[in-house]
Amino acid sequence: MPRNGSFAILFNTLVVMFMLAPLVIVCLVAFTPENTLSLPGWTWSLRWFRKVFEHPDFVTSFINSLWLATVSASLAVGLAVPASLAITRGNFPGRQALEGLFLSPLVIPHLVLGVALLQMFARIGATGSFVWLALAHVVVITPYAMRLLIAAMTGYDRSVEHAALSLGASRLTVFRRITLPMILPGVSGGWLLCFINSFDEVTMSIFITAPSTITLPVKMYMYATESIDPMMAAVSALIVGLTAATALLLDRIYGLDRVLVGQR
Structure with missing residues (x-):
């Protein structure tokens, strides 16, 4: 048994090192004084x-991404709370279908x-609009908030709510004073998770961004098609740092283990 345990630890360590190696190399290249992609000496x-x-x-693209991620995450959480x-x-009939629709x-x-959103925006004349870009991000990131909030509300003890209602409190007061504070870790964790995914989104954003709404990941992709130099590594290192800081904040607020396994 100890031998099996040591092998498992070694195997997990090698897997983690393999996963982190590209990020570490990119961050190291960002500090090179050379004009080419090379590790610093x-x-x-x-x-x-x-x-x-x-x-x-x-x-400019960083500011666009920051503003877009903030707005999209706020809208996604605002939609996910009542839906959850x-x-x-x-x-009610169709409850499972509604859950599947939100998580699809x-x-x-x-x-x-x-591609689908590009065609839809072209038909309604909404191409190049920041509002529609934010709504598109809401579609993509809402499931992450839904997953955390559904997990936070599953098995939730409603006896305190029933007691407040029996004492004359309105449903709005119960939600504001009791329900929301008790699910606040899930709300905060969902917002941070949505923020990370919106900020890093590139595949969908390539099709629906305009010159005035280009996000940082899209700008990086466009720059990489023209030239490759250590500045790309520096931008990547900054994004890795921002994502890591947000993940640490998420772990402090909600717990990454709960995010990954979806448990309350």
């Missing part, structure tokens, strides 16, 4: 990070969604 430099912040297109309440507490973007390729 004894000399490390921040020149490529400075170039990123001096590049107006990257700064209806699914977990309601008993998880299994639909983003490439297919991008």
Whole structure:
């Protein structure tokens, strides 16, 4: 048994190292002083990070991504909260179908969604609009908030709510003073998870962004098709850092183990 346990630890360690190796290499290349993609030697430099912040297109696309992720995550959570309440507490025909509809973007390729949304936006004349781009991101990221909120509401003890209702509190007051505070970790975790996925979304966004709404991942893709230099590694390192910081915040608020297994 100890031998099997040591083998499992070694195997898991190798898997983790294999998964993290590309990210570590990219982050190391970002500090190279050379003009080509190469690992830094004894000399490390921040020149490529400075170039990123001096590049107006990257700064603009970063602001677009930040604003888009914030708006999309807020709309997604605002939609997911009442939908999750209806699914977990309601008993009406089509409840399972409604849940499947909200979670369906998880299994639909983003490439297919991008092409479909491009055709729809072209027909209604909504191409190039930030509002429609945000709504498209809401479609993609809402299932992540739904998954956490449904898990948080499953098995939820409603005795406190019933006591408040019996004492004369309105349903709105019960939701605001009792229900929402008790599911707040799921709401906060869902918002952060939606923010990460919206900020990193590139496959669908390529089809529906306009010159005025280009996001950072799309700008990186466009830049990579023209030239490859360490500035791409610097941008990637910044995104890795932002994603890691958000993931740590998510772990502190909700717990990454709950996110991954979907348990309350």
